[in-house]
Every structure is written in C-alpha cells, then in structure tokens.
Amino acid sequence: MAKKNQKMVSEITAMDVDFAQWYTDIVKKAELISYTSVKGCMVIRPYGYAIWERMQQILDTRFKETGHENVNMPMFIPESLLQKEKDHVEGFAPEVAWVTYGGSEKLEERLCVRPTSETLFCDHYADIIHSYRDLPKLYNQWVSVVRWEKTTRPFLRSREFLWQEGHTIHATAEEAMEETVRMLNIYAEFCEKSLAMPVVKGQKTESDKFAGAVSTYAIEAMMHDGKALQAGTSHYFGDGFAKAFRIQFAGKDNKLTYPHQTSWGVTTRLIGAVIMTHGDDNGLVLPPAVAPIQAVIVPIAQHKQGVLEKAEELYEALREKGIRVKLDDSDNTPGWKFAQYEMKGVPVRIEIGPKDIENHQCVVATRYNGEKQTVALDTAYAALCDMVAELLEQKIPAGMFAKALENRRNKTYVCTSMDEITKALEEHGDGFVEAMWCGDEACEDQVKEKTGVGSRCMPLEQRHISDTCVCCGKPAKHMVLWGKAY
C-alpha cells in the first residue's frame, strides 16, 4: 500500500514544471473526468459531477430567490431559425454540429445542436408574449450545449459542456439592463463566497462581446499561473432579437412595442477554475461549499481496540451537525488515505488513533494550508463539531480567498507604456495588466500582437492610471484589464 501511495503521488506533474500537465493529471487522478471515444467530449465522473451538483444547487436557489423559473427548450435549432439574427448566426454557425439525418431519412432542413438558445427562447417569446401583462419573463435552463472546438481541454474547452443559460425579457431597456448587472453580481458573489475565487467584474470590448449582444459583461478570474479565465458572462441584447423575431407587446396605452432581452450563463468550466485557482502539487483543493466530502475521518492503527468505535462516534456527531463527512475504514494505510484525500481536495481531515483516544483528543488538518491542530474531545464532541463547522463555513473559505487574492495582487501589473507591459510580463511571468485604452480596436489588436496579452474586460471599478492610451498615446477612455486567457 505504501508503494501505491508513492506511485500515486509521484505521478502528478509539479505545477511549476508543467502547469498544463499538472492540470490534466489532477482531473484524471482526482477522478473528475474520463476521456471517451468521442473526441472533445468527456465523462464527468461521480466526484466531478457531485461538485457540479453542489454548484447547481447554490446557483439554482439564488436564481429562484430572484424570481427566475426553470424551463426546458429543445436541443435542436432549425437552420432557418438560427439565421434570423444576423450577428448571432455569423458568430455561431462556424462552430455548430449539424444533424442531417433522422434514422435513414435525410432531413428537409438541417438542425444544429444548440450552441446557445437565444433563438429558441425568442421563438417561444413570440408565441407567448402579447401584452405588457406577459412581462417580464425570467427564465433559466440547465442543459448541455455543443460547440465544435478544434482544440479541447477537460472543463475548460470541450465540444459538449454543461451549463445554465438564463434568458429574460422585459418591457423596458432599464429593466433589462438592471437584470444584466444583477446576474453578473450574483455570479461574482457565488465565485467569491462559494468558490473562494476573487473575480473582476467588467464589460467586454466591442470586439469581444457575444454575437448579437449590445453589451457583454463578464467576471474574470486569475488562475494560479497568472492566466485569466472568463468565469461567467451576462449579456444585454437591447431589442435587436425582438426585432429579428418580431416579438412585440401591447403596452398599457395599447401601442405595440419591442421588449428588451438579456441572457447569462456559467458552465462546468467553473470546475476547471476551481482546480487552477486553488490546487497545489498534492492535488485538488476544494472550497467547502462545493466539496462532495467536506471532512474525512482517517483512523490510525484502526485494528487496535476502540479506534473504529471512536471514529464512528465522531462520524455520527459530524453528520448530525450537517457536515458532509466520510469515515474511511478501508484496509488501505493511513499514508495512502492521506495522499488520496489530499488529491481529492477534501477540505478537512480528522485523524484519530490510540494515543489520541488516550489523551481525549483528535487531530484536525486543513487541506489548503496543511495546518494541523489538536482538538480536545468532550463527551458529545460539541467542541470538535463547532470547530469543523467554523473551519468549513468561515476560516477555510476566507483563507483560500485571501491566498488567491494574494496571488492575483502579486501578478497584477499597472503599466503606462507598451514597454512596461513587456517588461512586467518578462520579469514576473503571466499576470493581469492594468493599462489605459483609447477605445480603438486597432490599439486593442496591437497590444495583443506586441505583448501577448489581450483585453479581458473594462472593469466596472475604473481607476485612472494615466491620461493616454498605452498603445497610441491618444486620450484614454477606459482602464482595461489585459491578460492571456484560457
């Protein structure tokens, strides 16, 4: 067993040696996914899917609290429907999968497998919205979508991925804009509180917005290696889709008006974000809110009298407290178990052995910082339960968030010239660059071409860094967050 332990640990590539390989090792070794015979598609295994289920539950509750209802649209979109909004079809048609046969019969019109569902929702809105009384509609669906990517990576970019897509329609532009920002804030709050992952809220530049949107907002997170990951988006559509799909409603004055729309989504990519934000050379590090197992009890010398009984008592006490706890009484060695649950990112490990029992104590280790504490055991284990609950609810998420924020601070470079950007990246490695921009797409392209970092977003919290565009020297309009993206 000791051998197996060593083998398992040695098989993970160190982060600093090869971050990409480290990532791939973790998704496989922590049993999050399996590759399949279907190129670019993966099996999400029980441990990976349980993380997604936790994310779904937290987000779904927030969506419902804010008045949204779940629905389910077909997965197929007839080609003619996809083509109704010009920008939208241009953006998506090159990367969709086409169904051309049903059984042995060729279809009269080919159908694409949804890459996103704006067109289907619009088709439905046109059917059900007639009066101001029918508005707003606040819809969401949990489904999978397909985009025919050339290069794929588990969770980060796959041909099929799971997501939720919110779609709402409102009587006024103001309401729709409020909704766009509300959902961006809910995503940010979810990432920061439940995933312990700091994010920057911002608006995408024109060149980077969603196909068919008036404006796109996003949350951008920094991964451990200094690269950026877009963790969620929220789009404001104005009435463009409504016009293309002839969705109109009669107002109180009986005049026909076009309603305003939004859409917003997060995906299983968030699992990749969690891995790359918090993981280390021992494997995954999970935020307690989405950890399938929050605490694991590892008995030491479990063959000795009283050890397993005591371990079971702790298990029962923690379970009663509402903690997702596991007791591993398998015949693997404690060392193997330590490595295994570290690999799986379980936030808290509790060790209990004969000496601990003698001293009425146990040992509590926290995964994200490796700290160990000895805890006295009172008769009902109340002190232990309270301490573990406090770790899971407060100390660990706060500590993980602070650690990630520290990484982001260390790798954020404020620059006022192209040379400064190049120098900062060369000296400190990949990171976020904060620099001013004139608003001209040519400058945006040039920054990317010359320094390698593209515009991630124009942060909602704008700061004044300098008066002029970092590229052309003309008057600056926006502070932009630049970075290399996943």
Added chain:
Amino acid sequence: MAKKNQKMVSEITAMDVDFAQWYTDIVKKAELISYTSVKGCMVIRPYGYAIWERMQQILDTRFKETGHENVNMPMFIPESLLQKEKDHVEGFAPEVAWVTYGGSEKLEERLCVRPTSETLFCDHYADIIHSYRDLPKLYNQWVSVVRWEKTTRPFLRSREFLWQEGHTIHATAEEAMEETVRMLNIYAEFCEKSLAMPVVKGQKTESDKFAGAVSTYAIEAMMHDGKALQAGTSHYFGDGFAKAFRIQFAGKDNKLTYPHQTSWGVTTRLIGAVIMTHGDDNGLVLPPAVAPIQAVIVPIAQHKQGVLEKAEELYEALREKGIRVKLDDSDNTPGWKFAQYEMKGVPVRIEIGPKDIENHQCVVATRYNGEKQTVALDTAYAALCDMVAELLEQKIPAGMFAKALENRRNKTYVCTSMDEITKALEEHGDGFVEAMWCGDEACEDQVKEKTGVGSRCMPLEQRHISDTCVCCGKPAKHMVLWGKAY
C-alpha cells in the same frame, strides 16, 4: 373577467367527447408545454418543468439512498460504438438523429445523438473496471435523449425527451438481477406513493423487451380511458454487453470474468401519465407530492377591509408549515381564479371572505373530488395548517389512488377465450385484459391482430385464470396483462 373565465373553461374538450383532444387542451391550457418550430420537440414551460423538478428530487433522493451516483456522459455516440452490440444497434439505429457535420467540415465518422446510453457506459466501464474491487458501479444520469419518432404527442412520445437512465455493473448475475428488481420496485413505489397512480409490475415478453436485454421489466399504469401506459422500465443485460465491449475484471482468484449489467429509466412521460390518470373536465389534477403549488388562497371580496390581511396571515402560517402555498391577490375575479387553479390542478384551494372572517372560519376545497369543508380559525391557524398538511400528505393521495384503482378495477376484464376478450372490450370499452398465454409469439401476435390488445407484461403477481392459452388452447405458461398502449 367573468367572460374570460367562461371562455377558458369552455375551450377544454370534454374527456368523453374526445380524450386525445382533452389531453392536448390540458397540456396547453395548464401551460405545461408549448409547441416549437422544431417538429416533435416541445418547450417544457415553468409549470410543467416544476412538476418534473419535483419528480427528479424525489427519485434522485431514492437513487442516492440506494447507493447510486450521478454522472454525465457525452450526448454523441460514434456509429462504430453504437454498432458493437448487435441487437442494440438493430433496435435503435432506425430511429436516431445523425450528426454529419461539425461547422463546415464533414465528420470522418458520423455521430448519433444518444437514444439511450448503454454503449457509452460500456465504453467507460471498459476503461475503469479491472478488478473485483472496482465493482459494483451504480450510476445514473439525468439528461435528454432523442428518438426520431414519426408521430409525436407532448410528454407521451416526442423526438427529444427528458429522463434519467440508471446503469449499473456487478460482479455476479444474482446481484445484477437483484438491482433490476430493486429499481422496478422503487419506480412502482414512487408511482403509487408520490403520483397516486396504481401500477402493475411485470416482465415483458421476448418480442417486447429492450434491444440487447436478457429480460425487461416494466410498470404498467391504466389511464382514465382504459388504455395502458408503460411508466418505467428496468432491464437485466446479463453479460452480453460486457462481452461485446470486452469488459472484464480479475476476481479474488485472479481469473478474468465478465461482469453483469442493468439499466433502468423513467421519463417526462410520467407527466403525461399523471394528466391521464387523474385529470378531469376542469383540467389537471396534481398529486400533492409533485404539485408546484400545493394550496392556493383565493380571497373573496378582497377590496373589503381585513380580507387581504387575513389571507396573508393564512399564507404565512401555511408557508411556515412547509406547504407550497400561493396567495392570489391579483385583480381577477374569484370565479376566474377558481377555474384557473382547477385547470392547473392545485390540490387544495382555501377561500376566505368577509363572512368567513366574521365567523372565524375559512373554506377548504379539494381539487380531486371537489369537496368543500368549513374550518374554524384559531389564533395561530394551527388547526387549518394541520388539516391542510393531512390532506396533502395523506387524504388526497390516498383518495386519488383509490379513485384510480377503482377505474382500473372497473376496466380490467378476466377472459378465458378470444371471444370473451372481444366481447368485454366491445361492452365496456378499452381496458386491461387478464388472460393466459402459452408463451408462443404467434399467439401473442394473433391476440393483438384479432382483438386489438397487445401483451403489456407478464405480471410478477401471477394468477391462475385457466389451464390453457387464450389463443391456441395449448397448456398455458403465463398470465398476461393485455391492453392497448400509449
């Protein structure tokens, strides 16, 4: 508003006039679905989807209690993978949707959109199962599947439908067989307890089993019109798929052995079953366990002083009790509201008006039997809350179940000859026929051809009706349940 009420009610076709049209009217008027531009696919609207979410929640809890884990497989199956098990591909290939293009590029191998996922699970098992220590695997997934049906009806038969598919793999045939029956029992218990819908558990005949299965078990429910609806299936595969996909495991003795598999599923069809089992000429009648709204409060003369305040107090008290309650204080008339919530099948309606308040009472009406009771209101509304909870948890489901069982008893005909079958159906209309069968497929076909009823299943609870096959007169082997199926 009174006019709108009348109009809405008059638009539903009466069950006895045209059952099929009545069904279609309900799914549209109760806002369960909407048709789409995609032939044979539907939008499941918020009210319909909320019913499905309740079903999912109850079943998912049961699956997890019995040790199952959720996973997610790709939606695409390469043609070569689908073809690995001969019977399976023969059964499904004629009715699958084929993806032939990714973007503008023709695929080297076409992919079908999963009609069911046995082949994907087998492909994955071959990857992860090597030793007896890897068994059993008890998996489930909640996804949608596609079958290219010619004629479609909302919930009952659509080209895309939502379902769960359980897939398990075991070291021995006994274990797999136990699992097959366990899940059949869980389905039956769910239908009878949560949906108040009596079912017959039985085994399918050879001609009717799942493509690739050794044996298929099903639960069969009788709809209000006497037709049968297959409400769930559970399949035992033996080691046929394991052999086709070369899945082997090393036993304790180190010998390589083929494992044994099962799969089992229920679908959004259950929503159709609920409609056709319990619905009436006023609309939907929902079992409380899956009703999105369990009780609706309708204030009478709500403009009068004190009415809305009192209604809100009742609302708070019921909500605190954990009841999914809605207070409709919109400006529609009480009559319109009555009709609306009857259409939507809300199990309990609570009326409260000035006279009720004067008499310290309210009126409680139950949807399934139309009964009204007056309930005294104590200070904390404890008596009302207890009474409504008892209605929702016990009396209504029991009453609905008894009513459906009564319908099934009235329309079940025990027959010993072909003439008896024909006569019973002519006299009493569609229903279940119980009759003996020799086991010969030719007789099975003849019964269907001559009487119109096909074999639904061989009930697990066999009864001896007569010694001989109802068709050929040879010695009988099985009591079969026959009927016309949805």
